[in-house]
Amino acid sequence: MKKLDRKQMAARVARDIPEGSYVNLGIGLPTLVADHLPHDREIVLHSENGVLGIGPRPAKGMEDEDMINAGKEPVTLLKGGAFFHHADSFGMIRGRHLDYCVLGAFQVSVAGDLANWHTGAPDAIPAVGGAMDLAVGAKKVLVMMEHLTKQGESKIVERCTYPLTGAHCVNRIYTNLAVIDVKADGLHVVDMVEGLSFEELQRLTGVPLNRPQAARAA
Amino acid sequence: MIDKFIASAAAALADVPDGATVMIGGFGNAGMPAELIDALIAQGAKNLTVVNNNAGNADAGLAALIGAGRVKKIICSFPRQTDSWHFDKAYRTGGLGLELVPQGTLAERIRAAGAGIGAFYTPTAHGTRLAEGKETRRIGGRDYVLEYPIHADYALIKADRADRWGNLTYRMTARNFGPIMAAAAKCTVVQVRERVELGELDPETVVTPGIFVQRVVKH
Numbered sequence: 378m379k380k381l382d383r384k385q386m387a388a389r390v391a392r393d394i395p396e397g398s399y400v401n402l403g404i405g406l407p408t409l410v411a412d413h414l415p416h417d418r419e420i421v422l423h424s425e426n427g428v429l430g431i432g433p434r435p436a437k438g439m440e441d442e443d444m445i446n447a448g449k450e451p452v453t454l455l456k457g458g459a460f461f462h463h464a465d466s467f468g469m470i471r472g473r474h475l476d477y478c479v480l481g482a483f484q485v486s487v488a489g490d491l492a493n494w495h496t497g498a499p500d501a502i503p504a505v506g507g508a509m510d511l512a513v514g515a516k517k518v519l520v521m522m523e524h525l526t527k528q529g530e531s532k533i534v535e536r537c538t539y540p541l542t543g544a545h546c547v548n549r550i551y552t553n554l555a556v557i558d559v560k561a562d563g564l565h566v567v568d569m570v571e572g573l574s575f576e577e578l579q580r581l582t583g584v585p586l587n588r589p590q591a592a593r594a595a
Numbered sequence: 596m597i598d599k600f601i602a603s604a605a606a607a608l609a610d611v612p613d614g615a616t617v618m619i620g621g622f623g624n625a626g627m628p629a630e631l632i633d634a635l636i637a638q639g640a641k642n643l644t645v646v647n648n649n650a651g652n653a654d655a656g657l658a659a660l661i662g663a664g665r666v667k668k669i670i671c672s673f674p675r676q677t678d679s680w681h682f683d684k685a686y687r688t689g690g691l692g693l694e695l696v697p698q699g700t701l702a703e704r705i706r707a708a709g710a711g712i713g714a715f716y717t718p719t720a721h722g723t724r725l726a727e728g729k730e731t732r733r734i735g736g737r738d739y740v741l742e743y744p745i746h747a748d749y750a751l752i753k754a755d756r757a758d759r760w761g762n763l764t765y766r767m768t769a770r771n772f773g774p775i776m777a778a779a780a781k782c783t784v785v786q787v788r789e790r791v792e793l794g795e796l797d798p799e800t801v802v803t804p805g806i807f808v809q810r811v812v813k814h
Contacts, residue, residue: 424768425698425699426622426625426768426771427622427768427770427771428767428768441767442624442625443625443626443766443767443768443769444625444767444768445622445623445625445768449622449623449624449625454767460765460767460768460770461770462702462770462771462772462773462774462775462802463622463648463698463702463705463771463772463775464702464703464705464706464774464775466702467698467699467702467703468703470699471699471703471717471718471719495724500687502674502675502679502682502683502686502687503674503675503693503695504672504673504674504675504676504695505672505673505695505696505697505698505725506672506673506697506698507672507697507698507699508697509697509699509700509719509720509723509725510697510698510699510700510719513718513719513721514699514718514719540723540724541722541723541724542723543722543723544721544722544723
């Protein structure tokens with residue numbers, strides 16, 4: 378099978394974001410999605426720290442310490458962009474104005490519970506940022522993560538063992554092996570990487586999956 | 596004549612007492628009022644409760660205040676950073692208290708304080724450990740958590756331009772918590788890049804009206 382690398386995962390997510398969307402990309406892996414958004418679509422990127430219309434990273438030497446994204450990386454502003462304060466920024470999030478957010482995850486449960494802020498280790502320093510607001514606020518919550526942990530365990534689980542970021546909030550999961558929708562009646566595979574059979578995906582995942590629609594029709 | 600400009604950061608912060616609650620603006624280094632924080636360190640107030648999104652980066656600003664042992668408790672959303680070693684050490688050795696608040700709840704609690712709101716219900720964090728022990732309520736089929744405002748004795752923020760009435764404009768993402776912290780504190784002290792004459796700021800572009808500002812320092 379051809380597992381997707383990080384860039385390919387980002388490109389796969391980007392493909393599904395329609396023209397005209399307002400989108401927040403989480404820190405880390407989801408940030409890569411920005412580099413793969415189709416140039417023929419106008420998509421407005423939001424960042425928690427008070428900006429809509431984020432553009433690409435500035436050229437070297439053109440960085441401005443007042444112009445950063447939520448990951449505190451230097452960014453640029455597109456024509457039509459806007460600045461606003463933090464309470465307005467989270468009003469956009471919580472008030473259901475964002476069409477999509479893309480978040481990384483440690484685990485997602487069959488019920489769409491998300492765990493992405495804390496490993497549960499007692500000596501860990503907790504940090505939550507805007508993840509809990511995004512999880513409850515965006516109209517569609519997309520998760521982007523490796524399918525398996527480094528130990529080979531499925532990150533899609535019956536119940537999250539890590540502390541929750543939000544309950545029943547995830548709509549779709551993008552992994553390096555498959556795209557899976559979270560619905561009221563369970564998990565539905567949308568597509569899989571080349572060379573991976575549904576049976577093998579099911580074996581690796583460990584929680585019940587429903588076959589892709591096209592495969593069922595065939 | 597109203598003139599909120601103060602000659603120095605030291606003079607602007609001379610009356611901060613031990614045990615004060617101090618909001619500090621900024622998201623990482625964008626909008627962090629570095630000169631005001633340096634003046635607060637030099638001033639010596641201790642047992643402070645600090646409200647900021649983070650808990651300091653590297654060795655300057657808020658990190659230096661924590662490193663100097665002046666902070667008793669920090670209320671923030673994201674303390675852990677690759678360069679938050681002063682916070683990490685103070686937290687792990689047990690001296691520094693932490694109230695971890697989701698970022699949007701932090702912003703809204705600050706906004707609520709400035710707007711005279713007694714409490715509010717937010718869907719954020721419901722069903723998570725950050726809502727444990729908090730009052731919840733189901734409204735319109737959705738679960739909410741009750742949250743209270745965060746008031747402060749002082750807010751230290753950074754803006755771009757100010758006139759002598761304390762009207763402020765900001766620069767790009769350095770705005771972040773500035774406007775809401777300015778409204779939430781009894782005494783708001785602003786560090787600005789440029790002083791302009793009264794009437795020079797386009798009233799349509801003023802972000803923080805001077806009513807929320809007590810002291811301004813040009814740096």
